[in-house]
Amino acid sequence: MVDSPTAPNPEAKILELLDSKMTFERGFQLLVQQYKERLYWHIRRMVVQHADTDDVLQNTFIKVYKGLPKFKRQSKLYTWLYRIATNEALTFLKKQRQNHSIDDEDLALSRRLKADQYFEGDRAQRLLQEALATLPDKQRLVFNMRYFEEMPYKDIASVVDTSVGALKASYHHAVKKIESYVRDNAR
Amino acid sequence: MNIENNRSELEEGSFLFQHPRESGFKAPEGYFDTFDARLTERLQTEQEQPKASSARVVWLSPRYAAAAAVVLLLLSVAFWQPWTASVEGKTMAENSAIEALQEVSLEEAEAYVLEHIEEFDEELLMASMGDEVNLSKDLSEEELNQYLEDEGLENLSDEELEQLL
Numbered sequence: 001m002v003d004s005p006t007a008p009n010p011e012a013k014i015l016e017l018l019d020s021k022m023t024f025e026r027g028f029q030l031l032v033q034q035y036k037e038r039l040y041w042h043i044r045r046m047v048v049q050h051a052d053t054d055d056v057l058q059n060t061f062i063k064v065y066k067g068l069p070k071f072k073r074q075s076k077l078y079t080w081l082y083r084i085a086t087n088e089a090l091t092f093l094k095k096q097r098q099n100h101s102i103d104d105e106d107l108a109l110s111r112r113l114k115a116d117q118y119f120e121g122d123r124a125q126r127l128l129q130e131a132l133a134t135l136p137d138k139q140r141l142v143f144n145m146r147y148f149e150e151m152p153y154k155d156i157a158s159v160v161d162t163s164v165g166a167l168k169a170s171y172h173h174a175v176k177k178i179e180s181y182v183r184d185n186a187r
Numbered sequence: 188m189n190i191e192n193n194r195s196e197l198e199e200g201s202f203l204f205q206h207p208r209e210s211g212f213k214a215p216e217g218y219f220d221t222f223d224a225r226l227t228e229r230l231q232t233e234q235e236q237p238k239a240s241s242a243r244v245v246w247l248s249p250r251y252a253a254a255a256a257v258v259l260l261l262l263s264v265a266f267w268q269p270w271t272a273s274v275e276g277k278t279m280a281e282n283s284a285i286e287a288l289q290e291v292s293l294e295e296a297e298a299y300v301l302e303h304i305e306e307f308d309e310e311l312l313m314a315s316m317g318d319e320v321n322l323s324k325d326l327s328e329e330e331l332n333q334y335l336e337d338e339g340l341e342n343l344s345d346e347e348l349e350q351l352l
Contacts, residue, residue, distance in 0.1 A: 029223065036222055044212050054218075061226055062233065121211020124202070129211065148208050175203060182202045 011077040018068060028068070032061060035078065039085045045144045046089040046137070047096075048129075050118040056092050060085045079158040086141060086159055093137055131181035135174055142167055143174040 014034065017027025039060060044053040063084050071080060113119050113129055121129065132140050141160065145151045146167075153164045160167070 032223055032226060037219055040214065040219070041210075041212075044214075045210055048212075050212075050214060050218075057222075058226055058229055062230065065230060118213050118215060119211055120213050121209075124206050125209065125211030128203075128206075147203065148210060150208075175201075179202055186202075 015073070015077060024068075028065060031064070031077075031081075035081055036061075038078075039081060042082060042144070042149070043085055043089045045132075045148060046086075046141060047092055048112060049116055052092065052096075056088045057085070060088045063088065075158050076155070079155050082145075082155075082159040083161075090137055090141075127182055127186060128178070130185070131178040134181055135177060139170050139174045139177075142170045143178075146171050 014027050014031050017023040017030060019027075036057070040053060040057050043056045043060070044050070047053050047056055060081075064081060067084065071077070075083075113121070113126060119126075119129075132143070135143065138160065142156060145156045145159070146153070153167050156162075156167050157164050162170075
């Protein structure tokens with residue numbers, strides 16, 4: 001099974017079920033079914049390894065379960081879910097970084113990709129992952145959502161709480177950095 | 188510069204836009220089929236965990252400790268002022284304010300301070316704390332979890348939390 005972003009699912013049915021205590025659990029089950037794959041790939045692209053992604057994804061849904069009664073519906077359900085998943089992934093990376101020096105990170109990623117039985121990328125995809133590892137977390141996050149998922153800037157803005165203009169600039173810089181890395185490292 | 192409109196410029200001769208938009212990652216076979224059951228099991232485990240003792244000591248951040256200290260300060264002023272008012276020649280308006288303050292319960296005062304914490308002068312808050320920057324307080328598990336979540340501290344161990352504060 002490889003990553004393939006799916007189209008956003010209709011939220012109305014899930015929200016309707018979540019509205020009633022009688023149907024809340026069913027609504028949550030449906031929510032997990034609808035969004036688990038999408039959130040998995042979103043997290044996976046940030047934390048890289050499958051086992052770590054599994055932990056972060058479970059933590060995300062635990063937070064979602066506890067936070068749903070406070071969800072005020074001022075944003076789309078799916079961008080709210082992305083926001084929680086993003087926070088969990090960034091928190092994980094921050095903790096992970098405390099155990100490694102910054103200089104070791106690129107090398108560590110390269111080793112991890114080679115050792116990861118769940119990475120089947122070709123040479124170009126490996127090079128892209130190495131280039132992505134050189135980006136700051138938030139820039140990588142924006143790049144991933146835009147490039148791999150083709151998410152509208154407006155929705156990304158809702159996830160990361162940043163203006164659309166700033167996001168476009170961030171994406172533009174990320175593209176330039178990646179192209180530059182590929183030029184310097186493609187052999 | 189409108190980057191979205193100039194996307195073709197970015198794409199021209201580009202490594203990124205000459206390759207399929209796939210990361211190369213894959214998930215283990217059947218992973219998504221079993222995920223729901225594992226998540227349900229974990230949710231049940233979390234819900235069955237025993238509640239922490241209400242006597243547990245909580246190390247409060249300076250922000251919350253300051254709020255608690257201000258409440259104590261306000262209350263001490265309210266109860267102390269009546270005996271000094273006549274000596275210092277308080278106006279009727281000041282005495283009325285003091286009387287009104289005396290009618291405010293501890294819970295109401297605390298709620299007010301916490302709700303308006305951003306409006307309080309930081310130096311006043313810190314000064315009112317004296318040398319104490321950590322206080323013990325009985326919080327319910329739910330309140331504690333909410334506080335830790337709000338402060339982004341929910342994933343820290345007790346030791347890390349104490350070091351941080």
